[in-house]
Amino acid sequence: MLQEPQQQISKKGLTVWRIHGVIQTVIVWLILALIGVLTYFFDWYSWIYIIIIALAVIEMATAIFIFPKIKWRHWRYEVREEEIELKYGLFIIERVLVPMVRVQHVNTTQGPILKKYHLAEISISTAATVHTIPALTEEEADALRSKISALARVAEDDV
Known part of the structure; x- marks a missing residue:
C-alpha cells in the first residue's frame, strides 16, 4: 500500500x-x-x-x-506524477487515487467565506466524478492547479 x-x-x-x-x-x-x-x-x-x-x-x-x-485532522492529499491521492472522512475514512491520465480539467473555487480567510478549493474533474480539495490557501490552490494541469498534460501526451 x-x-x-x-x-x-x-x-x-x-x-x-x-x-x-x-x-x-x-x-x-x-x-x-x-x-x-x-x-x-x-x-x-x-x-x-x-x-x-x-x-x-x-x-x-x-x-x-x-x-x-x-x-x-483526517483531510490529507498528495499530488504525484502519476496520480492524486486524497484521504478524508468523518467516521469512515476514504482514500481515493485519481490517475493523472483521467484528469480532464481543474477548477479553483472561492465563495464569500473562503475569500474572507484567503482560502480556495480545487475541483479535479474526471469523466465520471469531481474530487474536491477544500480549504487551501489562495497561493497553494493556484500552484496546485497549475501543477495538476501540467502533470495531466504530460500524462495525456504519454498515452
Missing part, C-alpha cells in the same frame, strides 16, 4: 467549517423552535421540550466543535 498522503489543508479551513456549522445550527434551531411552538399549541407533554433542547445542544456541539476538528 502507498504511504499516507502528507499534505494537509489549511488550519483556517477549521474556522471556515465551524462557520458553516454555526449557519447549520441556526437553521436546525429554527426548525426545532417551530416544532416546540407546535407542541405548545397541541398541549403535548413537557418532556418534549427537554428533548428539543437536548437535541439543539448536541447538534450545536457536534456541528461547530467536534465534526470540523475530526474532518480537518
